[in-house]
Amino acid sequence: MIERNPGLDTSRGIAMLLVVIGHNPILADMSPTLINFIFLFHVAAFFFISGFLIKPDGVDFNKLFFRIIAPFLLFGAALSLVKALVRKEDALLAFIGVLWGTGATSSSSQLWFLPALFLTLLSAQWIVGRWQRNLGLMAKCIDLAIILLLAYGALQLPDPPVEMLRRPGVAGSLGWIWNIDLVPVALLFCLVGHLVASNRLLAHVPMWALLVISILATVSVFILGARTDLNMRVMSPYLLAMIGGVAGAIMVLMLGQLVASTEILASFLTRVGRHTMSILLFHILFQNAALNILGRLAPHPSSSVALTGATVGVAAGLLCPMVGAMILDHYMPILRRILQQKG
Template identity: 25%
Template sequence: MSERNTSIDIAKGLGIILVVFGHNWIIAHNHGELFRIIFSFHMPLFFFLSGAVLHQDTAFRDFLVFKADALLKPFFVVLSAWGLARIVLSGVDAHTYVLGMLYATGNTIEWVPLWYLPHLFLAMLLAWSVLHLANRVHAGLLLPVVCISILLAAGIVVTRICSQLDVQQFASLHLWLGNRQHDFPGLPWSLDLIGISTAFILLGYVMHDYVMRFRFQSWVFIVALLLFAALHFFFDETIDLNMRQYGTWWIATAQAMLGIYLLLSVSTCLQYAGKLGMLLAYLGNSSLFIMIFHSWIEWKVFALLARWSSYDYLNASLALLAGLLIPLLLLSLVKKHKFLYILLLPKAHTPRLRAET
């Protein structure tokens, strides 16, 4: 699985645009229909694409070290630096901040989108373990396919249990971790979501060959689009993993898979779109860095613009651009600075592992 597929990079680029847009004031201020549409598939998309480029034949130690370097290192470096500034300048309680960072869910860290990094690390390790076991027992793709159903079902059940817990029982935990949402923060590193995320990772792995040879088919695209629209019109379920929300299982899952298919179809067409395709591919290659920094940047820019302009939608649109472009500028600076490169970007351990990112 060492191929580099431009359409996957473009899909990641479109996906990260949806992530940034999903955290923008336009979407977040009322959680309306656009929110429900975007959130119904944009996070499953990233798990799916991670699985599509997963290498199960990599030695576990190499896989573990590379994933820790790529995902855990920037998580702890960024939040540690931010925490130091908050503790020194704003008087934030150091003990609570550190415990919240180590617990590492969206409720216990100040840069909420970063919950994704340690959770993806755990999910990738579980997916690797399932695939390694399948290889050891010569089960081929049968075991991963069975595990997709089991993990997804278990993940949905656990997510619903967590969403229905009495928040009053966790009052001391809220104080201990600095939980700002005041509902159940989930298990450490969002372990309660691992069934859902790993199922989509394994689905991406199982469909690797199909994804790599993906071809746009107009009639299938139209049918998928109509089904996606119909499900949202009649049922309108959505998925918000950070908030432990997963709609009616078959509807939410169907919407997620249809959304993934539609975005892959668009990505396949855009790889022939010249400079636009190149730009989206570059965004896709930089998606992890954008994931880390976008939210804080776009909300700070929005707040700054709001001081000078009362046009919220214009301010939010400019903030959206800032949330995409400023992280790219920061990335270019980090690449030129050896110390920052070591702190924030993964090392290239092997060519095969490097092809995953």
């Protein structure tokens, strides 16, 4: 069984922070290069870290469903209904778009990640179970090479004939139901993470050396032109983008290990890492709300004001969902006791 590394929550917190930054429209306008660099590896880091947590003794399907798919469906359905009513759109069509589950059809683009994560974890669990039957490292690497080719082929698939499900104003690839065309890519990152963890492939290299090497590798492939946006089905050039994703994921992991040795910063990022679901669901809503308020207060901002607004937007997108989840965590046991007493 793979033991959970104490720095994984911190690493997840760093990855979540990068997601919020990557979805900040002000920073996207001010520094598209920074956003493109973040997009090269921030989602890959989540799948990579998920591979560290896969256990060979099986997965609880019901627990996984209620932890990932239930929030996806509840939040997506509620948001799609509200948006359909406000914009006077077809509510049924919007709800079907949520069920389709891609970034172009869901009520909020980031929701694509959840069904993709669900299918990836199920697939990874099956493969890891197969790997436990005394398969050697070479056989596992052959499996990864096959998945690498399948992932490339899946990215070349044409859009399905369901254009009517596309949200108004959303461009780019429509994607297949529940992002099954992205699952091989996500599965590759996940299995590489599991292979690294289960074989302790990074254990004999100093942490600082791994951090420097991963930074240099990630920056190098980015300079060479590697670009990734999984929601848009972009990985170009494919092999360079894959290398950038793995290198960037290792970079995030190493940063998490280093930060875990601190106190204040580690405590904050650990909380972020433990509340990634609420932040993922709500960060765009809170970030956009904060930016809309700032836009009304300063309709013609200077560069310094814009940077301040970007910082406030990121803080709102990160802190508001996290604080809300922490409050819910605090009062939920109390509510359960009250309900048990009444029952």
